[in-house]
Every structure is written in structure tokens, then in C-alpha cells.
Amino acid sequence: MILETIVTSLNADGSAHIAPFGIREQEGLVLIAPFRPSTSLDNLLRAKTAVLNLTDDVRVFAGSLTGRHHWPLRKATQINGWVLQNALAHRELELEKVEEDEVRTKLWFRVVHEQNHQPFRGFNRAQAAVIELAVLVSRLHLLPAAKIDSEIQYLTIAIEKTAGEREQEAWEWLMEAVENFRAEQDGDNFA
Ligand SMILES: Cc1cc2nc3c(=O)[nH]c(=O)nc-3n(C[C@H](O)[C@H](O)[C@H](O)COP(=O)(O)O)c2cc1C
Structure with a gap:
């Protein structure tokens, strides 16, 4: 495990x-x-x-x-x-x-x-979704864009249904990283 x-x-x-x-x-x-x-x-x-x-x-x-x-x-x-x-x-x-x-x-x-230090308060699906997207972001250069898109589409369900403020903020940081990575790649393609 x-x-x-x-x-x-x-x-x-x-x-x-x-x-x-x-x-x-x-x-x-x-x-x-x-x-x-x-x-x-x-x-x-x-x-x-x-x-x-x-x-x-x-x-x-x-x-x-x-x-x-x-x-x-x-x-x-x-x-x-x-x-x-x-x-x-x-x-x-x-x-x-x-x-x-x-x-x-x-x-x-x-x-x-x-x-x-603090008690465990229960599973939260949005937390799991953020962890999944974080793993994808750490491997952006290795993964096909279509796979990332389909994973994001699925993970978004948990974010929309179950996120609190911390999860929402973390999700936005990661989505920004995906967008920045793609903008850089597009820039390279046109260079
Ligand atoms: C949930 C999660 C688990 C990770 N597990 C590993 C791991 O086991 N080994 C690894 O090399 N990177 C792992 N990464 C990626 C590293 O955190 C990332 O590459 C980080 O920048 C480590 O590099 P550094 O030691 O230079 O900071 C993981 C990332 C996430 C989001």
C-alpha cells in the first residue's frame, strides 16, 4: 500500500x-x-x-x-x-x-x-481528487493531453460536489499549472 x-x-x-x-x-x-x-x-x-x-x-x-x-x-x-x-x-x-x-x-x-496532533475527520472525495490532479501535474511532461483532459473531467465531479475552500483553492492552483504548461507548449510549437 x-x-x-x-x-x-x-x-x-x-x-x-x-x-x-x-x-x-x-x-x-x-x-x-x-x-x-x-x-x-x-x-x-x-x-x-x-x-x-x-x-x-x-x-x-x-x-x-x-x-x-x-x-x-x-x-x-x-x-x-x-x-x-x-x-x-x-x-x-x-x-x-x-x-x-x-x-x-x-x-x-x-x-x-x-x-x-488533530483527529482524522473523515474521507473527502475532493481531497482525493486534488491528490490525483497533483500527481498528474507532477507528470505533465510524460502524459498525453487527452488523458489529462479526461481525468480532469472525471475528477471535477468530486470537486463540484464535495470541495471546501481549501480543496477549491488547491484545485485552482493545479488547473492554472495545467493551463500554463499548455500555453508554454503552444508557444514552443509556434516558436
Ligand atoms: C501525491 C504525490 C506523490 C508523489 N510521490 C512521489 C514519489 O514517490 N517519488 C517521486 O520522486 N516523486 C513523487 N511525487 C512528485 C514529487 O513530489 C515532485 O516531483 C517533487 O517536486 C519532488 O522533487 P524535489 O525533491 O526536487 O522537490 C509525488 C507527487 C504527488 C503529488
């Missing part, structure tokens, strides 16, 4: 880098597998720590893919790292094992501390 999380890693200057990652739990360890190139990968290999933030604020997923990198943070408890203030829960991780790969390095982490 893959769980969609926000990973905060440490930049060389001690500041936080925030990025969505789908993680797996295997034999008591957390597996994070970044494709190269990745700032998170560089940070995780250098600092050997990470924070796994579990949040239902999907603006963080959409925002970190669309240039909105500043989210309220506080210091982690047991490791040198940063926790998203609006996380429902977080886990503090230390690097245990690395499997280097030219395409997708595998990093296994041990959980050294975990904390719950």
Missing part, C-alpha cells in the same frame, strides 16, 4: 524543503523512493533525517508543486527537522538503509518519534 504524505527534508542551510511523496511501510521501516533529480533526495542523503507529515490540507500537496513553498512549520522533537504545523500527525525518521539507483533511489527510514 502506498500512502500519500508530505516529506520535509533539511536543506544544506538548515531550512525546510517540502515535497509530496507516496511512501510504503515495509518490515517496520518507511520507504521513500525519489526519482532523480530531486532536492529531497539530495537532502535526505546528506542530513539522513526526514519528517513524514500526514495532512488533510491538500493545499500543501498542490502548493509545493506550484511554487508555493512556504507553509507554517515548527521544529521536530527528536531529530533535526521541520514539522508542518497543520499536520494531523507526524513521524520523525532516521535513514537506515539506501539502495542507490540511477532512476529511483530507495531510502529506508526508522521511525524514531511519532505524534498525533
Whole structure:
């Protein structure tokens, strides 16, 4: 099973880098597998720590893919790292094992501390739709335009029926990213 999380890693200057990652739990360890190139990968290999933030604020997923990198943070408890203030829960991780790969390095982490902050309030379909569109936006350069259009058409149903303000805002950021990507491509075609 893959769980969609926000990973905060440490930049060389001690500041936080925030990025969505789908993680797996295997034999008591957390597996994070970044494709190269990745700032998170560089940070995780250098600092050997990470924070796994579990949040239902999907603006963080959409925002970190669309240039909105500043989210309220506080210091982690047991490791040198940063926790998203609006996380429902977080886990503090230390690097245990690395499997280097030219395409997708595998990093296994041990959980050294975990904390719950807010209760889970229930599934929301618009949150799932934002996560799906965020994944598509992170792969825009790889996917055919027609596939993206048909996915957006389907996901829009959940947005229209079930979104709150946060989901609506996140959706708009991602749709803007799709439009900007297409405008750039059209520009290239006419250049
Ligand atoms: C829900 C979600 C899950 C993602 N999971 C992964 C992942 O497992 N591995 C990966 O390389 N990128 C993943 N991405 C894309 C990265 O978040 C994105 O490429 C990000 O910019 C990471 O690059 P960075 O470390 O340079 O910031 C995911 C994106 C989303 C929206």
C-alpha cells in the first residue's frame, strides 16, 4: 500500500524543503523512493533525517508543486527537522538503509518519534481528487493531453460536489499549472 504524505527534508542551510511523496511501510521501516533529480533526495542523503507529515490540507500537496513553498512549520522533537504545523500527525525518521539507483533511489527510514496532533475527520472525495490532479501535474511532461483532459473531467465531479475552500483553492492552483504548461507548449510549437 502506498500512502500519500508530505516529506520535509533539511536543506544544506538548515531550512525546510517540502515535497509530496507516496511512501510504503515495509518490515517496520518507511520507504521513500525519489526519482532523480530531486532536492529531497539530495537532502535526505546528506542530513539522513526526514519528517513524514500526514495532512488533510491538500493545499500543501498542490502548493509545493506550484511554487508555493512556504507553509507554517515548527521544529521536530527528536531529530533535526521541520514539522508542518497543520499536520494531523507526524513521524520523525532516521535513514537506515539506501539502495542507490540511477532512476529511483530507495531510502529506508526508522521511525524514531511519532505524534498525533488533530483527529482524522473523515474521507473527502475532493481531497482525493486534488491528490490525483497533483500527481498528474507532477507528470505533465510524460502524459498525453487527452488523458489529462479526461481525468480532469472525471475528477471535477468530486470537486463540484464535495470541495471546501481549501480543496477549491488547491484545485485552482493545479488547473492554472495545467493551463500554463499548455500555453508554454503552444508557444514552443509556434516558436
Ligand atoms: C501525491 C504525490 C506523490 C508523489 N510521490 C512521489 C514519489 O514517490 N517519488 C517521486 O520522486 N516523486 C513523487 N511525487 C512528485 C514529487 O513530489 C515532485 O516531483 C517533487 O517536486 C519532488 O522533487 P524535489 O525533491 O526536487 O522537490 C509525488 C507527487 C504527488 C503529488
